[in-house]
Amino acid sequence: MRSDAQANREKVLAAAEEVFGETGSTGSTEEIARRAGVGIGTVFRHFPTKQLLVEAAVVGHLTRLTDTVRERIGGGEPGTAFRATFREMVSDAPAKLALVALLEEPADPTDAPDDAEAAASALRDAVGALLSQGQDAGEVRADATVDDVYVLIGALVSAQADRTLVDRAVDIVLDGLSPRRSE
Amino acid sequence: MRSDAQANREKVLAAAEEVFGETGSTGSTEEIARRAGVGIGTVFRHFPTKQLLVEAAVVGHLTRLTDTVRERIGGGEPGTAFRATFREMVSDAPAKLALVALLEEPADPTDAPDDAEAAASALRDAVGALLSQGQDAGEVRADATVDDVYVLIGALVSAQADRTLVDRAVDIVLDGLSPRRSE
DNA sequence: CATCATACGGAGTCGGCACTCCGGAACGCA
DNA sequence: TGCGTTCCGGAGTGCCGACTCCGTATGATG
Incomplete structure (x- = not known):
């Protein structure tokens, strides 16, 4: 796995924990992408x-x-x-x-x-x-x-x-x- | 209020209690309309x-x-x-x-x-x-x-x-x- | 029974969200 | 440094649900 991919995966996961922690799995994928500072596509590549x-x-x-x-x-x-x-x-x-x-x-x-x-x-x-x-x-x-x-x-x-x-x-x-x- | 309107209002309300009772306010308006046997328009006329x-x-x-x-x-x-x-x-x-x-x-x-x-x-x-x-x-x-x-x-x-x-x-x-x- | 205000039905609009796609970077190896 | 492979971004798609609109039907009234 390329190093940037690895880093992004972690950023997404952190953002996800944050968002889901606030809204309990209702939080939108877009919001997570935004907080992670990545595009939506990236989120879905790591977590289909x-x-x-x-x-x-x-x-x-x-x-x-x-x-x-x-x-x-x-x-x-x-x-x-x-x-x-x-x-x-x-x-x-x-x-x-x-x-x-x-x-x-x-x-x-x-x-x-x-x-x-x-x-x-x-x-x-x-x-x-x-x-x-x-x-x-x-x-x-x-x-x-x-x-x-x-x-x-x-x-x-x-x-x-x-x-x-x-x-x-x-x-x-x-x-x-x-x-x-x-x- | 016309008598059919009155009747419909009650049918909608009953259907709503039923549906919300099952899904807790997540139930869709369409579902309620269907169970009440009326069109969606009717639901929204009574409850905007x-x-x-x-x-x-x-x-x-x-x-x-x-x-x-x-x-x-x-x-x-x-x-x-x-x-x-x-x-x-x-x-x-x-x-x-x-x-x-x-x-x-x-x-x-x-x-x-x-x-x-x-x-x-x-x-x-x-x-x-x-x-x-x-x-x-x-x-x-x-x-x-x-x-x-x-x-x-x-x-x-x-x-x-x-x-x-x-x-x-x-x-x-x-x-x-x-x-x-x-x- | 005629007339009309009141209701009705449901196709259509709008917005939101999960998910896709692909042209264009960024990485890393030689 | 050059190049192929891996990733990225974000516009685009499809679906779903709330809400609107208007042509049609129907209850009430004289």
Whole structure:
């Protein structure tokens, strides 16, 4: 790959993460091209489909997020670790929003083995590990599943409201995720 | 107003509630016209703007919802009443989705006094009454506000997941809304 | 039943966006 | 430095959805 091509690809990806972070996969390709300082043609040469561009942007976010989650596994304070991760994932709305948009569309069997899906399930596994760790320590309600956590995060992510309000909502939800009285 | 015009207006409104209920204000005007069995022109004569059509559809939903909420105020079982309402509002996703879309767009000062806003705040008041009632009875955590409740409902509404999963999430959130241990 | 204001239908316009195409740079190797 | 290959830019295409326009139909009224 020629060096200018490589550079452009990166500029486009950065612009895409930026734009999708603001508008959640609704952002137009033209806008991305403009911010990247390249022509539309260039965007489409590197990412032949908008879908692919979204995926590429999302994979970046997810991988980074997965890394930080993994670092917490096995550390002390399982409850705190779980809650911190939960909060972070809600704030990482950009990535999640895009991911949500991505997963919404019906899985096409003709797809090549999907990077985005791989990244998503890696994250899911890491979150799952953190969750069971919290449960083993008796700091997270025992009957909660990764699915539950995901639904709740997904919900909070797509709530459009002041940061402050969402933070309050997160606290309430985390209370709901704490061990039940009877336990 | 001519009788056929009246009839058509109602058919369009019904179709609009149906379509927006499925797609959340993304549904196309053509689709609505088709389901109503009228031409597009007719839709636009009654509702000159898509925005107005959305509002009209939403006002219907909201008013009905407000009525059922009001009926619960002052009845027995404040905690149950509150929780039932919470669950219903989450399931009434269609109305809320549309409302969300509606409220998202910047309030235009040139708007006439807005039906939709009036309907929305009536609902909010009713929910507020139910909430304080539950709190007075010690069945809902004391520090929760109507805003909190709205954010949580809004979040759960826009979670896209199986009915079953969302129901579990609602249970968890309602646990978070129950009185704190220390209370 | 005649008349006309009121409605209707749907082809057509306009704008926006994903995606294509190709003439003209820019790279990198000898 | 010369040259073939790889890239780039951005005007152009096709599609889709909101909205308009006007010839035609139909309810109301005397």
